[in-house]
Amino acid sequence: MLQKKLNDETGSLIALLKKYNQAYRRGKPLVSDNEYDNLLAKLKKLDPENKFLHQVEPEKFEQKKQVKHPSPMLSTEKAYTLDQLARFVVRVTKEAGEIGIQNLEYKVTPKLDGLAGRDDGVIFASRGNGEVGFEISSAFAKGVIPIGGRGLGPGEVVIQKSYFKEHLAVDFEHPRNMVVGIISSDKLNALALKALQAKAVHFVPYKELHCWTGSGEHLLQNIKTITTNLFSKTDYPVDGVVAEIIDEAVKKYMGATAHHYRWQIAVKSKGETAITRVEKVIWQVGRTGILTPVLEVVPVLLSGANIRRVTAHNAGLIKKKKIGVGAEIEIIRSGEVIPKLERVIKTVEDPVLPETCPACDSSLNWENDFLKCPNHECFAQIEQRLSHFFKILGNIDWFGIKTVKKLVASGYNSLKKIYSLKENDFVNLGFGPVQSKNLAQALSTSKTAIVEDWRFLAAFGIPDLGKGDSRKLLSHYKLEKITQITAKQINKIYGFGNITSHSIAAGLQQEKSIINHMLAMNFNLERTVLQSELNNLDNNLAGKRIVLTGKMEQGSRAAMKSDARKLGLLVQNTVNSKTDFLVTGDKAGTTKLSKAEKLGIQIISEARYMELTKNVGADKDP
Ligand SMILES: [Zn+2]
Missing domain, CATH: 3.30.470.30 (DNA ligase/mRNA capping enzyme)
Structure with a gap:
């Protein structure tokens, strides 16, 4: 089902890219280069091997030989x-x-x-x-x-x-x-x-x-x-x-x-820069309350695109470099990235810094170089936090920032409230019938589609607790225990500093009730293996990447995957060039098989795999 959804998504993405290509060839582009590149990057992420990525679309010049x-x-x-x-x-x-x-x-x-x-x-x-x-x-x-x-x-x-x-x-x-x-x-x-x-x-x-x-x-x-x-x-x-x-x-x-x-x-150089003038400074509130200054500039051509907006990093920079309306700046665009402020050529007398949050009007605080809205209930922060959740969870469509904003505006300002919504409720909130159906369906799919527990944890957007650190944390503590751990305990784990440990512990406390509420909803979580369960001493399978396909005699694939992880194997969902073994059960997937053959990856039967892993166990437990 997830696969089908992915296929649908890649399909519609390609259709869109093709449409843009055609318009582009007619000399009437429908989207900016940047936007096009973003779509292309999205496709790459969904399906790195898709042949659309590797074919050069011919320009179709009509009436040309x-x-x-x-x-x-x-x-x-x-x-x-x-x-x-x-x-x-x-x-x-x-x-x-x-x-x-x-x-x-x-x-x-x-x-x-x-x-x-x-x-x-x-x-x-x-x-x-x-x-x-x-x-x-x-x-x-x-x-x-x-x-x-x-x-x-x-x-x-x-x-x-x-x-x-x-x-x-x-x-x-x-x-x-x-x-x-x-x-x-x-x-x-x-x-x-x-x-x-x-x-x-x-x-x-x-x-x-x-x-x-x-x-x-x-x-x-x-x-x-x-x-x-x-x-x-x-x-x-x-x-x-x-x-x-x-x-x-x-x-x-x-x-x-x-x-x-x-x-x-x-x-793709980081070289091309352009000089322009600031016309307006806009302040955007992020999910942690930090305000980011965005400069609206006199449109300027840079690496082929017409640039109208530039991010200026943080409020401290605006203050230090004296940036304001009328300032002359040099901007830089590297690769497919959004243009950035490179340096200030002409400063202004008095850069204007906001004293209150543009969203909720709370008085702002300085934290190092950052201006921050301290109000955890600030609606701009809530919008960003919710949208972050759906983005990081990664298995839910339709909940983009526009939808989230509409929900927050109607009072649905928490995951708890949003996850309580049914199709009919969406209709009553003014969403169209088809969209309402999609939204309700997406919420339910997000619970049934498998998702890694570290992704689930990172989705709450706790400051300093991104995907990598969530994974690290969950290899020491179970998700169910996570809201009970102290800064001291986090600090003991290799790679977590003192300050980070405190901010993570505080963040986990703050989000405690919602994390536990969401956990009780039984998301289909794939668990990170605890270090304590991992006995990957010196066997030559440890660190090898495997993919399982087909119906296994041993029983459920999920259980086999979990056993494999305990042996220190890395279990992948799809075959790629990094895969070491494809383990095949009954009715093995033909796509996976042919891809493994093409890439020269070793294909072994379930029986052979059991033999190999049995030996690993035997070595260790004589
Ligand atoms: Zn605010």
């Missing part, structure tokens, strides 16, 4: 951190070493954010799905300028950044949308014609780009400077840099996956 590329135009693997880049360098060094090549040289170029294509001198084709693109040779007749001349191979159609900023930023959210419109449509609007006449739309072959070359060591040490320098020389929208190997023999040896070349990586 299809062209097969002589060799596929692949996409680029992405790195967002220095660590990921370092791993790439290690991998390249190792593989080059295998064919006796040392002292490798790397090349770094800006990663243009436009429409990819390939020009062989006669035919100009878009990348399409990588294998087959569309002939878009008419682009040059329209006035697209081929930089360096014709026939220079793969590259990108882009619009000059300076031109876009001056003439088009008001009408278009993203320069790439404009470019796609120019290439795909036969009727051009006045703005597009003007841009073409101004010779601002270019096809830039990758080999014509500015580049940096140097060793892997220099690359890792100086990536920031390299990026900044390349960006300053590039008057096109960029969304990072591309680092690659120059040596042809190494490139050939490393080859490619179906998706990307293995000798190349895109480094």
Whole structure:
């Protein structure tokens, strides 16, 4: 049932992404890039192996001829951190070493954010799905300028950044949308014609780009400077840099996956910044009462998106850096992350800090750099806490912040009250008939669908008690005992400091009645194994990852899972590349089997598994 729900969810997510892709290709995007990326990330989380994630959707240019590329135009693997880049360098060094090549040289170029294509001198084709693109040779007749001349191979159609900023930023959210419109449509609007006449739309072959070359060591040490320098020389929208190997023999040896070349990586930079002015400061109340300042700014183009809001971390910063209406700030956007305040260029005389909570009007307190609303019953905090519960619990749909706000406004301001609601009650609160049914169903499903006990505990949003620490705590104390433990007891567990221990103990006291109330509702909890039950001395199964599938002779799978955990095995629900064994019972799941086969994972029968684990026990209890 959970699986079916997941399938439904992935299905509708993909349908939505496809719809957005189509609109985007028509040059009329329905959502911002950020929003699109968020959806994509959500899909990745739900189903990391989904093939939608690995296919490049072809732009469907109507009335354009299809062209097969002589060799596929692949996409680029992405790195967002220095660590990921370092791993790439290690991998390249190792593989080059295998064919006796040392002292490798790397090349770094800006990663243009436009429409990819390939020009062989006669035919100009878009990348399409990588294998087959569309002939878009008419682009040059329209006035697209081929930089360096014709026939220079793969590259990108882009619009000059300076031109876009001056003439088009008001009408278009993203320069790439404009470019796609120019290439795909036969009727051009006045703005597009003007841009073409101004010779601002270019096809830039990758080999014509500015580049940096140097060793892997220099690359890792100086990536920031390299990026900044390349960006300053590039008057096109960029969304990072591309680092690659120059040596042809190494490139050939490393080859490619179906998706990307293995000798190349895109480094989504933390480099691009923009300067803007603060128009308004908004204060948002979080679930623990901490106020976060959000700056509304004069819209500014950054890494291709039009930015209107920037978070400014905390109230202390507003005070210290003297930020207020009229302040000039530099903002930064890294990868797919929301833009942040980088530095303040021009301060204001008197930054205005709120004295009372914007939600409940309570007087605010300072806690270090944070302004905090001390009222635990503050409705903004309650909304955030409830929404946090549903988000962290992770097995319940339909309870987003909008729904939660509506419930709180109608007086349903606690989990106890919300969980008492029936379908009819939702109708009476003004929810539509279908939504009411979904909401009631979701509440009941959240109780029956299996959920890890640490997730359940973390969902209460107790300060300093996130998912990792909940898990740690529950490996020492049972959930039923958790509201009785003292700061001293928590402090004794490795990894919990003195201050954290006190704040967790206080938080558990505060939420005691609701935790116990929810526990009494019999959620289908998967228990964390207590350290005291865990006897994983020196057996070679400890730490191995297993997946169980099919009907087991031993009895319930849940009991087998729990036994496996006691032996120190890590039990996974689905097969992935980290799985060590797939244990198969009667009528084993074919998806799991074929995936395990594909990944080369050892498949063992239940009988064999029992034999293996029996030996583990025998070793220990002679
Ligand atoms: Zn408040």
